Amino acid sequence: MSERRRIHREGVGIECVVSASIDDTERPLVVCAHGFPDTAHTWRHLTPALESAGYRVVAPFLRGYAPSDVPADGCVQTGASSLDMIAVHEEFGGDERAVLVGHDWGASIVYGAAVHTPERWAKVVGLAVPPGGAMGAALLTNADQLKKSWYMFFFQHPLADAVVPAGDLAFIDMIWRDWSPGYDAADDLSGVKDALRDP
Template structure:
């Protein structure tokens, strides 16, 4: 068994995905999905730990993030992300013992995929973004609206022009604990946003979020699943120092988060963790995830 991280590619759902992977080829699938502005490298601490526990851990680059192709259908809605996760499960030979782990936009994909196809997954883990039902009051907070300025900026024609390295690094610094080393991860992000088409794809996630005209009917079932409570238990983790979606808003009442998750779920705050808590506190986050999957 090797815990070395390797690269690969696979066609799933008609789209070619690049990915990072670790672990035995015959182990149960652990699909790890990243968010914005991030890359599959965000899982570099977790992949070897999952491999050591016997999983075939695979972290794809999400649709539109190089080396994954930009989808020809131009769909970046949550339902498309959930459909990608299901298609990757199929293409990678997953079975009912597979687990799914998602951060940020990857969390949205995880909720949708687990609810839409519960038979494919044994357990789920989400980080930094709670279920939609638990976010309903977030934008009534002035402080949260300030944190979320970029969502509204991305609805404008300025978005592609401003989404450069300086902007991405600014987000990482704002969203991370003071003193966090972010330059290397920003470099990885910019490799994924190497072309104007990649930049437009990253912005497209946010435009589909607020513009119903961008929702394609082919993903309608997955889109509905993304906003409902599924069957598979979820471990939800949120960084206490998250500068993107404040813990003061999301986790002020953990019971409200749990009420939106399936029975048997858990919700935890990770002290000292920012938005990218899997990088800020890797040992603690890895332990929480591995213990959850093993329980």
């Protein structure tokens, strides 16, 4: 999964990594939304299995993650990215057989796209983050989940603007170490830092 294509939605360029079979519309489309801090490259391990199973895959860099654009109006909320997933579906000739896959923040994004246009999607797969109501309940009733989700609250604080970029994004290294102990994330982190380094 190394070819790239760029689409545009309302003046925002969205860079997409696509599988070799992306133009074969006989195959159902799979749209994969990455989480934070991550990039479209996270899907490089899943794509060959999906291709072997008869799908074609597109994984966009979410708006605000280089090389996709940062919108001039600063709109990078979940809803805007959900609409981007619908635009990806349209651009790549998806039909009602299409599948949405989202990890972490990407899970919330694909839930939004599915609710907005349910007729476009045969299946929706959310990884690591349940739909909104379940996530809210977990944060209120499960101290372990609250501890695991601390970063979501941290990023709402202005201090994050100073802490995250310090030391060549050492904060991002720390998060990956915490979430994936023992995993050599060097290839992933290089891409993640490139996507986040230039605000």
